[in-house]
Amino acid sequence: xxxxxxxxxxxxxxxxxxxxxxxxxxxxxxxxxxxxxxxxxxxxxxxxxxxxxxxxxxxxxxxxxxxxxxxxxxxxxxxxxxxxxxxxxxxxxxxxxxxxxxxxxxxxxxxxxxxxxxxxxxxxxxxxxxxxxxxxxxxxxxxxxxxxxxxxxxxxxxxxxxxxxxxxxxxxxxxxxxxxxxxxxxxxxxxxxxxxxxxxxxxxxxxxxxxxxxxxxxxxxxxxxxxxxxxxxxxxxxxxxxxxxxxxxxxxxxxxxxxxxxxxxxxxxxxxxxxxxxxxxxxxxxxxxxxxxxxxxxxxxxxxxxxxxxxxxxxxxxxxxxxxxxxxxxxxxxxxxxxxxxxxxxxxxxxxxxxxxxxxxxxxxxxxxxxxxxxxxxxxxxxxxxxxxxxxxxxxxxxxxxxx
Ligand SMILES: Cc1cc2nc3c(=O)[nH]c(=O)nc-3n(C[C@H](O)[C@H](O)[C@H](O)COP(=O)(O)OP(=O)(O)OC[C@H]3O[C@@H](n4cnc5c(N)ncnc54)[C@H](O)[C@@H]3O)c2cc1C
Numbered sequence: 001x002x003x004x005x006x007x008x009x010x011x012x013x014x015x016x017x018x019x020x021x022x023x024x025x026x027x028x029x030x031x032x033x034x035x036x037x038x039x040x041x042x043x044x045x046x047x048x049x050x051x052x053x054x055x056x057x058x059x060x061x062x063x064x065x066x067x068x069x070x071x072x073x074x075x076x077x078x079x080x081x082x083x084x085x086x087x088x089x090x091x092x093x094x095x096x097x098x099x100x101x102x103x104x105x106x107x108x109x110x111x112x113x114x115x116x117x118x119x120x121x122x123x124x125x126x127x128x129x130x131x132x133x134x135x136x137x138x139x140x141x142x143x144x145x146x147x148x149x150x151x152x153x154x155x156x157x158x159x160x161x162x163x164x165x166x167x168x169x170x171x172x173x174x175x176x177x178x179x180x181x182x183x184x185x186x187x188x189x190x191x192x193x194x195x196x197x198x199x200x201x202x203x204x205x206x207x208x209x210x211x212x213x214x215x216x217x218x219x220x221x222x223x224x225x226x227x228x229x230x231x232x233x234x235x236x237x238x239x240x241x242x243x244x245x246x247x248x249x250x251x252x253x254x255x256x257x258x259x260x261x262x263x264x265x266x267x268x269x270x271x272x273x274x275x276x277x278x279x280x281x282x283x284x285x286x287x288x289x290x291x292x293x294x295x296x297x298x299x300x301x302x303x304x305x306x307x308x309x310x311x312x313x314x315x316x317x318x319x320x321x322x323x324x325x326x327x328x329x330x331x332x333x334x335x336x337x338x339x340x341x342x343x344x345x346x347x348x349x350x351x352x353x354x355x356x357x358x359x360x361x362x363x364x365x366x367x368x369x370x371x372x373x374x375x376x377x378x379x380x381x382x383x384x385x386x387x388x389x390x391x392x393x394x395x396x397x398x399x400x401x402x403x404x
Contacts, residue, residue: 003135004138007139009031017287048274071111074100075199080095084184085325099276140264144246151255158210159213160247170235219241269306313356
């Protein structure tokens with residue numbers, strides 16, 4: 001009887017467990033989670049933006065219909081306001097879902113934990129080496145790329161920071177169906193700032209974008225954003241800072257009996273850094289590969305393709321600074337662009353990404369990281385401010401040779 005270990009009870013780990021149970025693995029799955037319980041971690045929200053997940057017509061409905069994985073959103077976004085430095089445009093219609101993240105009882109992860117029958121061992125920060133010999137398959141779903149360099153090269157395309165606050169209404173009403181974004185180098189060079197509802201009454205104000213080892217321009221932008229867009233309108237309840245969010249992907253997503261899912265598998269698509277839906281899919285694909293002997297790499301090829309297109313688009317989108325942001329917001333105000341964003345519209349990310357890749361290959365390169373800024377995953381984890389990361393000083397010596 002085959003046994004499976006899943007390291008990390010997050011998005012991709014729980015989706016994998018749930019699908020494995022459906023495929024007959026109930027009772028043969030061990031999940032190891034470093035948090036002490038499902039409610040530990042800051043409560044905040046995320047956006048599942050529909051237009052970047054096409055051709056899927058409705059992400060949460062598709063998960064329910066295809067895999068009987070039922071995730072209730074925190075709210076649905078029907079209105080978005082997008083600010084350039086001197087321009088603004090609005091979209092109306094079904095644009096995406098707000099989902100709870102972190103320790104909220106209704107977070108995506110906690111909803112899946114309730115639907116799963118597998119045993120979760122909490123408070124155990126397991127290493128890959130600890131368990132590799134005991135299981136037939138191991139799913140590495142730690143969300144932080146921590147053990148990936150032990151197995152395979154992980155290409156980093158950008159290090160990013162995430163500064164956010166949970167805010168309550170003061171002088172400005174919070175609409176649980178509205179998403180607001182700012183594309184402006186003053187707030188976030190190579191990134192963006194946004195306001196996303198945290199239903200029923202609060203919101204999450206955030207600045208995210210590319211940083212280097214020495215310099216975090218997003219933190220400076222965040223201070224300006226707070227001052228100009230947040231402080232007068234909303235009351236800041238709590239503030240958080242993350243500096244270990246990696247955009248990148250591994251050379252291989254299956255190494256011997258180890259499956260890399262979610263962020264470890266390169267599911268955070270560089271265009272906006274969204275990865276929630278793809279991470280859930282990667283967990284499902286890993287389960288199907290384990291249970292049915294299907295090729296995980298083949299299943300992940302669509303996500304890899306979207307990653308590369310998203311990366312090209314990301315480079316194009318941010319390379320021209322404020323003038324570029326204004327041009328894009330102006331273009332987004334046209335009726336054609338508005339029709340693209342509507343439900344059932346074309347695969348925007350795919351087409352624009354393809355175009356951006358063609359331009360990238362034929363014209364000048366717009367690398368996000370300069371040579372000086374390029375550091376390995378190992379160095380990155382070293383300078384990241386997140387607590388609880390393993391000692392990563394000598395990972396290169398620990399790289400194992402595993403059958404691929
Ligand atoms: C602050 C933030 C905001 C985001 N917002 C959005 C958004 O709005 N929309 C969107 O689409 N995507 C968003 N993303 C990206 C999305 O969260 C990820 O794509 C997705 O959660 C990755 O899933 P995962 O399974 O790889 O990791 P996670 O969901 O992060 O799960 C990893 C789990 O592994 C556990 N763990 C880590 N190390 C160990 C260990 N050694 N042993 C045991 N357990 C361990 C962690 O505690 C965690 O529970 C956001 C990411 C961050 C960080």
